[in-house]
Every structure is written in C-alpha cells, then in structure tokens.
Amino acid sequence: MSKVNLLLGLQWGDEGKGKIVDVLTKQHDIIARFQGGPNAGHTLVFNEQKHVLHTIPSGIFHKDAINIIGNGVVIDAVIFKNELDHLAKHQIDFSSRLLISRKAHLILPTHRLLDAASEISKGKAKIGSTLKGIGPTYMDKTGRNGLRVGDLELPDWKKRYDKLTQKHLKMLSHFDVAIDFDLAALEIAFFEGLKALKQIPFVDSVSYLHKAIEAHKNILAEGAQGSLLDIDFGTYPFVTSSTTTAAGACTGLGVAPNQIGEVYGIMKAYTTRVGSGPFPTELFDENGEKMAKVGHEFGATTGRPRRCGWLDLVALKYAVQINGVTQLAMMKSDVLSGFDTIKACTAYEYKGKIITHFPYSIDEKEVTPIYTEFKCWQKDITEIQAINEIPDTLNEYIDYIEKYVKVPITILSVGPDRKQTIHLV
Ligand code: GDP
Ligand code: IMO
Ligand code: MG
Numbered sequence: 541m542s543k544v545n546l547l548l549g550l551q552w553g554d555e556g557k558g559k560i561v562d563v564l565t566k567q568h569d570i571i572a573r574f575q576g577g578p579n580a581g582h583t584l585v586f587n588e589q590k591h592v593l594h595t596i597p598s599g600i601f602h603k604d605a606i607n608i609i610g611n612g613v614v615i616d617a618v619i620f621k622n623e624l625d626h627l628a629k630h631q632i633d634f635s636s637r638l639l640i641s642r643k644a645h646l647i648l649p650t651h652r653l654l655d656a657a658s659e660i661s662k663g664k665a666k667i668g669s670t671l672k673g674i675g676p677t678y679m680d681k682t683g684r685n686g687l688r689v690g691d692l693e694l695p696d697w698k699k700r701y702d703k704l705t706q707k708h709l710k711m712l713s714h715f716d717v718a719i720d721f722d723l724a725a726l727e728i729a730f731f732e733g734l735k736a737l738k739q740i741p742f743v744d745s746v747s748y749l750h751k752a753i754e755a756h757k758n759i760l761a762e763g764a765q766g767s768l769l770d771i772d773f774g775t776y777p778f779v780t781s782s783t784t785t786a787a788g789a790c791t792g793l794g795v796a797p798n799q800i801g802e803v804y805g806i807m808k809a810y811t812t813r814v815g816s817g818p819f820p821t822e823l824f825d826e827n828g829e830k831m832a833k834v835g836h837e838f839g840a841t842t843g844r845p846r847r848c849g850w851l852d853l854v855a856l857k858y859a860v861q862i863n864g865v866t867q868l869a870m871m872k873s874d875v876l877s878g879f880d881t882i883k884a885c886t887a888y889e890y891k892g893k894i895i896t897h898f899p900y901s902i903d904e905k906e907v908t909p910i911y912t913e914f915k916c917w918q919k920d921i922t923e924i925q926a927i928n929e930i931p932d933t934l935n936e937y938i939d940y941i942e943k944y945v946k947v948p949i950t951i952l953s954v955g956p957d958r959k960q961t962i963h964l965v
Contacts (some may be wrong), residue, residue: 581840612792778817
C-alpha cells in the first residue's frame with residue numbers, strides 16, 4: 541500500500557501551491573484535487589508560458605500523471621470548459637489524463653447569482669467572495685439539495701436542475717437587493733459547459749483511489765485556498781466554505797487519516813490576503829507596496845490587488861499544527877531581495893497579554909503583532925540553483941522559521957518558473 545501525500549496552503553491562499561504541485565508531479569502518478577472550486581487560481585510557469593488553473597489539478601501538464609477532480613470539489617461547467625479550451629490551445633491531451641468524481645457538486649448559474657446577492661446585501665461587511673458561487677453551492681451540499689456530477693447521468697437530471705433553479709430564484713427574490721441577470725443567456729453557457737464536462741470520464745473516485753493505493757501508486761492530494769480560509773479554523777466569517785486543511789483531503793477524496801503520508805505546507809516568505817477580513821501583519825507603507833509590486837500580487841482568479849504584510853509565525857505555527865505539516869515549501873523569498881531588514885511576527889499582544897497561540901479573534905482591535913527583525917538578503921536570488929548559493933541572511937531566516945514551527949523547509953522557491961526551485965534536502 542502506498543500513502544497519499546498532501547499539499548496545501550498555510551496562509552490565506554495564493555501561496556504558490558500550483559507551482560509546487562507541478563514540481564512534485566514527476567514523483568507522483570496521480571494528482572487529486574480535494575476541495576474548493578473555481579475560486580482558486582493556481583499558476584504554473586514553464587517554457588516562458590504562464591497557465592492558470594481553477595478546477596483542473598496542477599499535474600495536468602505532465603503526460604504520465606492522472607489528474608482527478610475529487611468529490612470535495614465544486615465545479616462550474618462554464619469555467620471548466622474555458623480551462624479545457626486553454627489546454628487544447630496548448631496541445632495538452634487532457635482526455636487521457638483527467639477524471640472527475642461523480643460525487644463532486646455542480647455550481648449552477650443561480651448559485652453565482654445567490655453569491656452576488658448575498659455579498660451585496662452584506663454591504664461593508666462583505667466577505668470579498670470571488671463571486672464564483674462557492675458559498676451557495678456548499679450550502680446546498682450540506683443542506684442536502686445539491687446536484688452532483690453523477691446526477692448528469694440520470695434520466696430526470698433536467699427536472700432536478702429546474703427544481704433547484706426555481707428554488708434559487710425564489711430565494712433571490714427574498715434578498716433586499718435586486719441583481720440584474722439574464723438567466724437564459726447564463727443557461728446557454730452552462731449547458732455548453734456541461735457538454736464539455738461530459739467529454740471527461742466520470743468515475744467512482746473513492747474506489748479508483750483505493751485501487752491505486754493498493755497498487756502502490758504515488759498520489760498527491762492538491763488543496764486550494766489556505767488554512768486561514770478554512771471554514772472551521774480560518775478567520776471566520778471571512779473564510780471560504782470548504783475544509784481547506786488536511787482533514788479536507790480525507791473527506792474530499794475518501795482517503796483515511798492513516799493513509800496520509802507527507803504533508804507539504806506551502807507558505808510565502810511574507811503574507812498576502814485577497815478579500816476582506818483581519819490581517820494583523822498587513823502593511824500600509826512602502827514595504828507593503830514593494831511586496832505587491834515586486835511580487836505581482838494580484839489575484840489569479842479575480843485580478844484584485846492582494847493585501848501584503850510581514851510573515852506571521854503565530855498563524856503559521858497554528859496552520860502547521862492543524863495540518864500535521866511534515867515539510868514546508870517557502871515561496872517568493874526573491875521578492876524580499878533588497879529590503880534592508882524584514883520582520884516576522886513572533887507573538888501577539890492580545891487583550892493586554894502576550895500570547896503565541898492563534899486566538900478566537902485576530903481582529904485588529906484585539907491583536908497587535910510583536911515582531912522580530914531580520915537582516916535581509918541583498919542579492920538577486922532568482923538565478924540561484926544550489927544550496928551553497930543561498931545568502932547567509934536567507935539561511936538565518938529559514939533557520940529561525942524552522943525552529944519556530946518545528947518543521948523543516950525542504951523546498952525554496954526563488955521565482956515563478958518551475959526551474960526556480962531549490963530542494964534543500
Ligand atoms: P496558488 O493559488 O497557491 O497556486 O498561488 P497563485 O498562483 O494564486 O499565486 C502565486 C503567484 O506567485 C503566481 O503568480 C506564481 O507564478 C508566483 N510565484 C510562485 N512562486 C514564486 C516565487 O518563488 N517567486 C516569485 N516571484 N513568484 C512566485
Ligand atoms: P487559491 O487556491 C486566495 C478568498 C476570497 C474571499 C474568501 C471567500 O488560489 O489559493 P469565496 O469565493 O471562496 O466565497 O471567497 O476567500 N479566496 C481566496 N483567496 N486564494 C484563493 O484560492 C481563494 N479562494 C477564495 O478572496 O476573501
Ligand atoms: Mg491562487
């Protein structure tokens with residue numbers, strides 16, 4: 541029996557998960573996405589080309605890997621079709637490498653409308669959702685009303701679709717805000733999307749994965765979003781609607797906890813967040829602007845500017861603990877090159893006390909970060925390939941983080957390209 545390795549984000553998403561899944565795919569036979577939907581934007585860069593994936597696992601560019609969209613994922617057929625079109629344009633033969641779980645849920649056009657109405661009605665308190673219909677689709681899943689990929693094979697599928705759509709339209713009329721939409725146009729795109737979706741084999745993904753485990757296949761579970769956006773452990777209510785943490789791989793794929801092997805935690809050398817919600821180490825000065833500019837910190841899905849700030853080790857340690865992280869990949873240290881000094885938050889002042897755990901609320905009214913300062917690396921590190929080329933100051937930063945969270949950094953990423961990756965062990 542083989543173990544299922546797991547890869548997930550430890551901050552508020554966009555840590556660089558897509559890049560590292562792509563890098564690790566050569567050691568795996570199967571890449572299985574376990575939660576989230578097209579709210580995700582996973583960027584891969586190689587051969588001077590950039591690809592952004594939303595639903596399709598990030599192993600799709602490797603011809604020998606099978607990519608599975610797991611039962612925990614929610615799929616928007618329209619966005620999925622666009623992804624397939626992108627792959628076809630780049631001559632990627634996805635037909636032999638992509639499978640979809642029959643138990644994955646479908647995002648209907650009206651889920652997106654409900655997401656929009658919910659956000660508008662919240663006013664200033666809005667979540668900052670990507671408006672992809674994620675919340676309403678997971679609500680229908682847990683409310684036991686959802687439609688699944690496997691339902692597309694049923695004779696009464698259209699009846700089920702119409703019933704749920706009618707229910708959503710009634711719900712929309714109860715919001716105190718009105719939104720404009722053309723359902724007929726949305727449905728044309730949706731049914732076109734479904735046609736494309738049906739070109740991909742639907743599978744009973746749980747038995748598929750268990751057979752693969754018995755056949756000693758190497759499997760990598762790919763997470764979306766980040767631990768601080770987890771529905772239970774994130775900065776609620778400013779979170780997404782799925783379990784983004786390690787437990788989500790068990791429920792989102794049907795693998796048991798004792799079948800999990802390595803847990804790769806992906807983190808940036810600093811922190812970013814897109815959307816609303818608390819962010820204790822957020823910077824509003826030229827340092828934050830520099831991170832945003834040098835790091836091209838714009839959302840891969842919505843294009844919104846990402847908020848930037850120093851690394852938060854209190855939050856990182858919390859994420860390491862709840863996920864059982866065994867190895868860390870530190871991304872984007874190249875972005876900090878040229879800073880004189882950098883900081884990491886190593887404790888919070890919380891209600892007048894110094895704490896090092898992640899409390900109930902990290903709202904700015906409650907939490908003031910306490911920082912440790914580090915000398916920064918001055919040289920451009922984007923071309924370095926070997927461990928002995930890593931500047932001492934960067935090694936000191938790495939050592940400090942490893943000691944703080946008690947997990948080794950085994951991968952150092954020094955640029956967006958697949959090649960700009962140093963394995964530290
Ligand atoms: P994901 O959602 O976790 O897959 O991350 P995103 O793709 O949304 O955002 C990460 C961004 O950083 C993308 O634009 C990547 O191309 C880029 N990136 C990844 N690793 C590095 C790195 O080490 N250095 C730099 N400069 N950019 C990186
Ligand atoms: P990847 O996989 C960063 C954020 C949104 C919003 C909140 C809820 O690329 O790391 P939702 O659309 O899920 O209802 O939005 O979560 N969010 C992300 N932020 N990266 C993501 O995915 C995200 N997916 C959702 O900005 O604050
Ligand atoms: Mg992203």
